[in-house]
Amino acid sequence: MNITVCVKQVPDTGLDRELRAGDSTVDREAVEAVINELDEFAIEEGLQLAQKHGGEVTILSMGPDQAAESIRKALAMGGDKGVHVSDPALHGSDALVTSAVLAAALARTGFDLVILGSESTDARTGILAAMLAERLGVPQLTFADGVEIDGQSVRVRRLADYGYDMVEADLPAVVSVVEKTNEPRYPSFKGIMAAKKKPIEVLTLADLELTADQAGLGASATEVTEFRKRPPRQVGTIVEDEGKGGIEAAGFLTTQKFI
Amino acid sequence: MAEILILAEHDGGAVKKVTTELLTVARELGEPSVVWAGPGGEEAAGRLGEFGAAKVYIADSPDFADYVVAPKAELLAALAREKAPGAVLVAASQEGREVAGRLAVKTGWGVLTDVTGLSADLIAEQPIFGGAITVSSRACSGVPIIAIRPNAIAAEPAPGPAVLEKVEFAVPDAAKGARVTERVRKERGSRPELTEAAIVVSGGRGVGSGENFNLIEGLADALHAAVGASRAAVDAGWYPHQFQVGQTGKTVSPQLYIAVGISGAIQHRAGMQTSKAIMVINNDPEAPIFELADYGVVGDLFNVVPQLTTEINKRAQEG
Numbered sequence: 285m286n287i288t289v290c291v292k293q294v295p296d297t298g299l300d301r302e303l304r305a306g307d308s309t310v311d312r313e314a315v316e317a318v319i320n321e322l323d324e325f326a327i328e329e330g331l332q333l334a335q336k337h338g339g340e341v342t343i344l345s346m347g348p349d350q351a352a353e354s355i356r357k358a359l360a361m362g363g364d365k366g367v368h369v370s371d372p373a374l375h376g377s378d379a380l381v382t383s384a385v386l387a388a389a390l391a392r393t394g395f396d397l398v399i400l401g402s403e404s405t406d407a408r409t410g411i412l413a414a415m416l417a418e419r420l421g422v423p424q425l426t427f428a429d430g431v432e433i434d435g436q437s438v439r440v441r442r443l444a445d446y447g448y449d450m451v452e453a454d455l456p457a458v459v460s461v462v463e464k465t466n467e468p469r470y471p472s473f474k475g476i477m478a479a480k481k482k483p484i485e486v487l488t489l490a491d492l493e494l495t496a497d498q499a500g501l502g503a504s505a506t507e508v509t510e511f512r513k514r515p516p517r518q519v520g521t522i523v524e525d526e527g528k529g530g531i532e533a534a535g536f537l538t539t540q541k542f543i
Numbered sequence: 544m545a546e547i548l549i550l551a552e553h554d555g556g557a558v559k560k561v562t563t564e565l566l567t568v569a570r571e572l573g574e575p576s577v578v579w580a581g582p583g584g585e586e587a588a589g590r591l592g593e594f595g596a597a598k599v600y601i602a603d604s605p606d607f608a609d610y611v612v613a614p615k616a617e618l619l620a621a622l623a624r625e626k627a628p629g630a631v632l633v634a635a636s637q638e639g640r641e642v643a644g645r646l647a648v649k650t651g652w653g654v655l656t657d658v659t660g661l662s663a664d665l666i667a668e669q670p671i672f673g674g675a676i677t678v679s680s681r682a683c684s685g686v687p688i689i690a691i692r693p694n695a696i697a698a699e700p701a702p703g704p705a706v707l708e709k710v711e712f713a714v715p716d717a718a719k720g721a722r723v724t725e726r727v728r729k730e731r732g733s734r735p736e737l738t739e740a741a742i743v744v745s746g747g748r749g750v751g752s753g754e755n756f757n758l759i760e761g762l763a764d765a766l767h768a769a770v771g772a773s774r775a776a777v778d779a780g781w782y783p784h785q786f787q788v789g790q791t792g793k794t795v796s797p798q799l800y801i802a803v804g805i806s807g808a809i810q811h812r813a814g815m816q817t818s819k820a821i822m823v824i825n826n827d828p829e830a831p832i833f834e835l836a837d838y839g840v841v842g843d844l845f846n847v848v849p850q851l852t853t854e855i856n857k858r859a860q861e862g
């Protein structure tokens with residue numbers, strides 16, 4: 285089975301993330317870049333499925349040169365090969381453009397199953413999997429907690445507001461997984477060494493038969509016109525409980541008209 | 544005046560609050576038309592009219608519930624092409640966002656997710672990086688598709704008659720790829736829905752057990768609030784996943800958020816940082832969640848919470 289996992293490199297959520305003053309895009313130099321932590325669950329799911337059902341795991345990422353580090357890490361976890369879509373013209377692409385580029389790369393490499401994280405920690409749209417399914421014309425099984433393959437069909441537990449749905453579809457399909465689905469492995473020393481020799485194919489827009497005016501800031505259907513830092517929160521009242529903490533807290537709720 | 548299409552969120556009849564919020568926004572942009580996929584549209588028309596819906600397009604078919612997301616996107620795309628609206632509004636719920644994404648691909652129109660404010664000239668506000676930065680943005684290509692965060696905008700009634708219009712729509716087979724074979728609903732009792740509630744009381748690892756969540760529920764009920772939980776509490780099996788607040792759970796923006804026994808990890812903050820007021824109960828004065836607190840009690844939740852609950856009930860009775 286041919287499994288492709290979509291992995292995004294993002295600024296570390298633990299640090300102070302910024303937008304660039306010039307074009308309001310995410311500043312990918314100011315803060316250390318890491319694998320989107322939710323994509324680690326997608327990688328793990330892909331590796332487990334390949335182990336169980338046979339086949340290869342391809343790691344696909346669109347991003348600047350340094351995104352290769354994230355692909356390499358995914359290969360160290362156990363992925364077989366990488367595909368890196370990298371082109372200066374991609375800078376500032378929104379979800380619509382990103383989905384077009386990833387769909388073109390997926391169509392080129394072929395797939396039985398595409399696995400994504402449930403969202404990226406920087407963009408947080410959580411819609412890329414749905415967009416890819418739409419573009420590729422294959423079923424969408426998103427927000428999955430647990431993915432099972434049985435012959436030519438795939439079955440997931442899709443988490444929802446009201447509980448969950450069991451969802452079934454024929455392969456090929458697009459799946460996104462939530463962070464409850466598994467426990468991502470750490471790359472072993474052996475895995476890190478092996479990853480150095482694994483192939484990463486670098487693709488430009490031209491390789492995908494896309495042109496520069498179909499990508500990047502210019503082609504995006506959305507734009508940020510302005511941004512500002514949220515004013516720091518007013519320092520609140522902190523009281524030590526000396527036996528009446530609950531009653532004092534009720535006092536706060538009363539003055540704020542919550543009671 | 545341009546028509547504004549709104550995808551209704553409902554559970555088979557009852558209109559979700561977020562839909563009335565979308566109507567409130569839509570009235571500022573043009574003439575609101577609600578798109579109702581599935582059963583219950585006729586019964587809901589009155590409620591939708593109360594918030595200014597001029598039209599309700601009703602397409603009733605079991606396909607909308609039996610297949611994942613794609614059928615609703617097909618319906619919305621068909622109507623959007625026919626009506627040439629000024630904007631398409633959906634709720635920034637899991638499903639609403641996915642419908643918006645598919646509609647954007649079908650049409651090539653720009654899509655903005657997790658919008659917390661929208662001006663009459665369609666400039667959107669979006670909090671990013673867990674609320675640290677607010678951006679103004681716009682969809683600059685085609686008809687703007689805007690997903691609005693529940694509870695970010697106050698719904699205001701503007702009663703009028705809503706005209707019903709049945710839509711003949713057959714869901715194409717291509718949209719029937721992902722079949723729902725079983726639907727499991729977990730009841731939340733009489734409490735308000737997490738993303739819609741004016742007040743949310745959340746418990747974390749400090750609560751200690753599933754049984755102890757009674758304390759959180761007791762406090763929530765005294766305030767007519769919804770109950771939330773940190774991932775640590777959900778992973779421990781103390782509370783069901785659909786109540787998780789944070790990066791990979793729900794994003795909530797209530798008037799008041801009470802965090803009990805929650806440390807305030809960045810992933811938790813991402814889901815609650817834009818709450819209007821925040822109260823914290825935690826026995827560790829160094830817990831980072833105190834940085835967000837408008838009011839914090841450093842103390843043992845097993846003392847503070849029961850006392851607070853009793854006091855609220857007492858004050859409520861005294862009125």
Ligand SMILES: Cc1cc2nc3c(=O)[nH]c(=O)nc-3n(C[C@H](O)[C@H](O)[C@H](O)COP(=O)(O)OP(=O)(O)OC[C@H]3O[C@@H](n4cnc5c(N)ncnc54)[C@H](O)[C@@H]3O)c2cc1C
Nearest residue numbers: 747748749773774775789790791792804805806826827844
């Ligand atoms: C990919 C990923 C996604 C994640 N998504 C989410 C998410 O959506 N939501 C989320 O919440 N987390 C999420 N997390 C987890 C997050 O990093 C934290 O681990 C989690 O939020 C911690 O939960 P907690 O605050 O309840 O537990 P802890 O960090 O253990 O904090 C417990 C707190 O309770 C206090 N306490 C203990 N006993 C008492 C007492 N008797 N009285 C008063 N206070 C007491 C302690 O002082 C402590 O501050 C995610 C993590 C990852 C890696």
Ligand SMILES: Nc1ncnc2c1ncn2[C@@H]1O[C@H](COP(=O)(O)O)[C@@H](O)[C@H]1O
Nearest residue numbers: 290291346400401403404409410411412
């Ligand atoms: N540039 C990218 N390259 C590869 N995969 C991506 C990229 N952007 C997003 N994804 C995938 O899409 C998922 C959802 O992202 P988003 O819709 O941005 O929240 C992520 O978890 C990734 O699996």
